[in-house]
Every structure is written in structure tokens, then in C-alpha cells.
Amino acid sequence: MMNPPEYNVTGIDYSRREHFVYRGPIIDIHAHVTLTRPADAPAGKEPASIGQAESMLQTGREFGIVHTTSMCPPEDIAPLRERFGGKLTFNGPISKKTFDEQDDAAYGLLERFLQAGVKIIKYWSAPRGRERGLFVDAPWRMECTRRAIAAGIRIFMVHVADPDVWFGKVYADSAKFGTKTDQYAGLERMLQLFPNVTWIGAHMGGDSEHPDHLEALLEKHPNLCFDTSATKWQVREVSPRRAAIRSLVCRYPDRFLFGTDLVTRHELVREHYVSRYWCQRTLWESSWEEPSPIADPDYTPQEGGAPTPILRGVGLPLDVLDQVYYANAERLLGMT
Numbered sequence: 635m636m637n638p639p640e641y642n643v644t645g646i647d648y649s650r651r652e653h654f655v656y657r658g659p660i661i662d663i664h665a666h667v668t669l670t671r672p673a674d675a676p677a678g679k680e681p682a683s684i685g686q687a688e689s690m691l692q693t694g695r696e697f698g699i700v701h702t703t704s705m706c707p708p709e710d711i712a713p714l715r716e717r718f719g720g721k722l723t724f725n726g727p728i729s730k731k732t733f734d735e736q737d738d739a740a741y742g743l744l745e746r747f748l749q750a751g752v753k754i755i756k757y758w759s760a761p762r763g764r765e766r767g768l769f770v771d772a773p774w775r776m777e778c779t780r781r782a783i784a785a786g787i788r789i790f791m792v793h794v795a796d797p798d799v800w801f802g803k804v805y806a807d808s809a810k811f812g813t814k815t816d817q818y819a820g821l822e823r824m825l826q827l828f829p830n831v832t833w834i835g836a837h838m839g840g841d842s843e844h845p846d847h848l849e850a851l852l853e854k855h856p857n858l859c860f861d862t863s864a865t866k867w868q869v870r871e872v873s874p875r876r877a878a879i880r881s882l883v884c885r886y887p888d889r890f891l892f893g894t895d896l897v898t899r900h901e902l903v904r905e906h907y908v909s910r911y912w913c914q915r916t917l918w919e920s921s922w923e924e925p926s927p928i929a930d931p932d933y934t935p936q937e938g939g940a941p942t943p944i945l946r947g948v949g950l951p952l953d954v955l956d957q958v959y960y961a962n963a964e965r966l967l968g969m970t
């Protein structure tokens with residue numbers, strides 16, 4: 635028997651949408667819409683294709699997504715903008731490829747993104763990036779932040795930490811990767827150093843396992859928001875503590891932003907995109923209680939239980955959904 639596809643391990647009918655209660659527009663603040671090439675194509679041979687971006691954004695439209703903020707290479711911005719116009723804004727990720735790469739390479743990349751008119755600058759700073767020196771508060775990132783602010787950037791996105799379960803497995807060597815708590819020191823430093831811009835902590839600030847920690851961060855740093863992206867992770871960790879997460883989002887409704895973390899890839903089928911939009915909306919706006927349709931290698935099934943975690947909908951009230959799905963991002967991106 636063939637394994638079921640990762641985007642639908644339970645054989646769910648994704649046309650079931652009667653549980654969607656929200657009728658307004660949605661902004662996806664965290665996605666990776668790029669041009670794509672076959673993974674096995676020799677570099678520079680195969681022309682980049684816009685087809686996956688078309689497929690993803692068309693699918694998003696079905697789910698109410700009217701605008702998406704994309705992280706993509708700087709050279710993809712012009713062709714994507716030409717094709718999709720005002721449906722996209724851009725977020726420029728600034729990293730180094732190797733530990734030894736010169737700071738000037740990062741500044742050059744920042745310059746290209748600024749020239750291309752990005753709205754957000756992103757610092758990916760997961761524990762596995764430490765070997766490359768990708769600390770969120772690395773001196774060259776501080777300098778990038780100063781330069782970006784001087785050029786008019788008012789929003790920065792960071793990826794700090796990773797799921798709790800990873801710290802017991804891939805990051806078990808805490809001398810190398812740091813503890814989960816360690817991941818937040820650099821972020822807090824940046825929040826304090828640059829208080830007059832907005833910081834978005836990607837993937838529920840990297841800590842949906844601990845709503846109390848998220849609340850402490852929100853309380854302490856008025857310039858911090860979180861996005862809801864990384865669908866598998868949020869389904870797995872928000873579901874078992876949905877009451878606490880609901881309460882948190884309802885008490886800070888202007889500090890959360892809808893995001894998917896969908897990535898265009900050359901071989902993806904449309905239903906992959908469907909699965910993430912469907913699960914995100916199901917998680918935030920319904921009271922759904924069934925095994926998640928998405929394969930999740932980080933989930934340890936109970937004996938005799940379902941192979942995927944139970945997706946338990948948070949059921950946010952409509953006025954809160956309006957803020958999280960749309961109004962907060964609209965305000966931040968200056969679309970009003």
C-alpha cells in the first residue's frame with residue numbers, strides 16, 4: 635500500500651469548510667513565495683517558473699487570503715511584483731552562508747532588498763544557525779538594523795528558538811546549541827535596543843508550548859508581536875493548551891498576526907497549499923476536534939492512538955479574528 639501524502643494522512647475532505655465562521659479578508663504575513671526550479675536542475679540551466687506562486691496564491695484566495703508577505707531571493711521580487719502587483723509585499727531575510735562570510739556581504743544583501751522596496755527585514759536565528767554565527771543580535775545584524783531603520787524600515791521579523799521537542803533531540807547538545815531559554819537573550823536585547831520599530835516573533839515567538847512565557851514577553855516589550863505560522867508545530871502545540879492560548883490572544887488581540895509559513899516548491903501539488911491554509915483557519919476559528927490531516931514527524935503517537943495530533947480549534951471570537959487575520963497586518967504594513 636502506498637503511504638498517504640504528507641498533506642492528507644487522514645484522507646480528509648478539504649472541501650469541508652462549514653466550520654469556517656470568518657467571512658472577511660486575510661493577510662498572510664509569513665510565507666515564502668518564490669520562483670521555482672526543479673531541484674535536480676543544474677544551476678542556471680532551467681528557467682525559473684512562476685507557476686507554483688500562481689498555484690499557491692490562487693489557493694490562498696479560496697481561503698480568503700487577499701495579501702501575502704513573501705520572503706524570497708531579491709532577484710525574485712521584480713518578476714513576482716510584476717505578476718501579482720499589490721497582492722504581495724516583501725520581507726528580506728539577512729543571513730550569512732558561512733561563519734566566515736564578510737559583514738559586507740550581509741550589508742550588500744540588505745542594500746539589494748532595500749532597493750527592491752521590502753517592507754520587513756527578517757533575521758533567521760534558529761539554534762542550528764549558531765554554527766554560522768546567526769545570532770539575532772550579532773553585531774552585523776545590529777548594523778543592518780540601524781541601516782534599515784535609516785532607510786525607513788519599521789518592521790523586523792525574527793525566528794528564534796524551535797519546538798520544545800527539538801531541544802530533546804536535535805538540540806540535545808546544549809553546549810553547542812544553547813538551551814531553549816538561551817535563545818531569547820539576543821531577541822530581548824534587540825527589542826530593547828530598537829524600541830521604536832515593531833518586531834514580529836515568527837511561529838508564535840517560537841514558544842507556543844509556553845503561553846505564560848509569550849505573555850511575559852508581550853508584557854515586557856510593547857514593540858513585540860507574534861505570527862501564527864508553522865502549521866504543524868502550531869497544530870501540535872496550540873491544540874493541547876487551546877484555552878490558555880485563546881485567553882492570551884484575546885487579552886492581546888492587537889499583537890498576533892496570521893501567517894502560514896507556506897513555501898513554494900517546484901514539485902508541490904495544490905493540495906499541499908490547501909492543507910496549510912485549511913489547518914490554520916481550522917485551528918484559529920473553529921472548535922474542531924479530530925486528528926490533524928498533516929503528517930507530523932515531531933509528534934509521538936499515543937499507543938493505539940491516531941498517528942497525528944488531535945487538532946483542537948481555538949475558536950477565537952470574530953472581533954479578535956478580524957484583528958489577527960487582517961487589521962493588525964493592514965496597520966503594520968501601512969495598507970490603510
Ligand SMILES: [Zn+2]
Pocket residue numbers: 664665666895
Ligand atoms: Zn518561514
